[in-house]
Amino acid sequence: xxxxxxxxxxxxxxxxxxxxxxxxxxxxxxxxxxxxxxxxxxxxxxxxxxxxxxxxxxxxxxxxxxxxxxxxxxxxxxxxxxxxxxxxxxxxxxxxxxxxxxxxxxxxxxxxxxxxxxxx
Amino acid sequence: xxxxxxxxxxxxxxxxxxxxxxxxxxxxxxxxxxxxxxxxxxxxxxxxxxxxxxxxxxxxxxxxxxxxxxxxxxxxxxxxxxxxxxxxxxxxxxxxxxxxxxxxxxxxxxxxxxxxxxxxxxxxxxxxxxxxxxxxxxxxxxxxxxxxxxxxxxxxxxxxxxxxxxxxxxxxxxxxxxxxxxxxxxxxxxxxxxxxxxxxxxxxxxx
Numbered sequence: 001x002x003x004x005x006x007x008x009x010x011x012x013x014x015x016x017x018x019x020x021x022x023x024x025x026x027x028x029x030x031x032x033x034x035x036x037x038x039x040x041x042x043x044x045x046x047x048x049x050x051x052x053x054x055x056x057x058x059x060x061x062x063x064x065x066x067x068x069x070x071x072x073x074x075x076x077x078x079x080x081x082x083x084x085x086x087x088x089x090x091x092x093x094x095x096x097x098x099x100x101x102x103x104x105x106x107x108x109x110x111x112x113x114x115x116x117x118x119x120x
Numbered sequence: 121x122x123x124x125x126x127x128x129x130x131x132x133x134x135x136x137x138x139x140x141x142x143x144x145x146x147x148x149x150x151x152x153x154x155x156x157x158x159x160x161x162x163x164x165x166x167x168x169x170x171x172x173x174x175x176x177x178x179x180x181x182x183x184x185x186x187x188x189x190x191x192x193x194x195x196x197x198x199x200x201x202x203x204x205x206x207x208x209x210x211x212x213x214x215x216x217x218x219x220x221x222x223x224x225x226x227x228x229x230x231x232x233x234x235x236x237x238x239x240x241x242x243x244x245x246x247x248x249x250x251x252x253x254x255x256x257x258x259x260x261x262x263x264x265x266x267x268x269x270x271x272x273x274x275x276x277x278x279x280x281x282x283x284x285x286x287x288x289x290x291x292x293x294x295x296x297x298x299x300x301x302x303x304x305x306x307x308x309x310x311x312x313x314x315x316x317x318x319x320x321x322x323x324x325x326x327x
Binding site for chain 1: 148155158
């Protein structure tokens, strides 16, 4: 198979490959981060998840989760809903349509990378 | 023969490609695992649980009016059959609505740990029926159903194992209570507890 000058297959889908950090080319930085990818994946199969459920699922700390959840919220990938259950504050998260598309794009990107490497 | 390129080192991406592929695989695996784990929250249908609870309340009322132990047992076994149908339909409907496969990793794991204590309960029911020890049946059912839920839901959201333990506690109570209270305790467990937790699960976990 012919490859381009950089040794990568000539695939239209991989045309945007650049020399991004860590060898992972041109990826959505917002969800490429491990914990944020986990949050988005977990929310993809649940309509709503509370802060505590996400914390339990991701096995992480309050601080870490809130930092990354905020990043996702800033990118409009998740929406956050705050309420009170009795006197306890309760935070719930939901994946937005933008977030779902971003996850799909990311999945396609990973698949394209695997296909491209296999085709060499 | 073709001369090799003058470049003394391969281009960086050439060495990176297998590593890139490995990382892409790893990322896909991580997404899948997370989805499966998070998906176990949705496997159980809260509304199906409410419907089963209502069935159990009806069964308790009907069973209490039966003249013989065998007709009493028939009512409860009938209620079990109806409940299995409701639970299966509920799970399939909910999984479809969430766009998830019904028997993905967590659902399979849940089914395995859930069905084993239930199978033990089935065997004990036959043995206790043959021995004529019908008074012990309500406690046995509640205890083993609770064990099934607590084990099956050990890795699910906390509400599931908590529900299992409530059933186990009720089962323990039934085992040592006056057998005349059997139907009332069964109504409390398979009726009230299932309805209460079912509403909570349905509200919090989408159906």
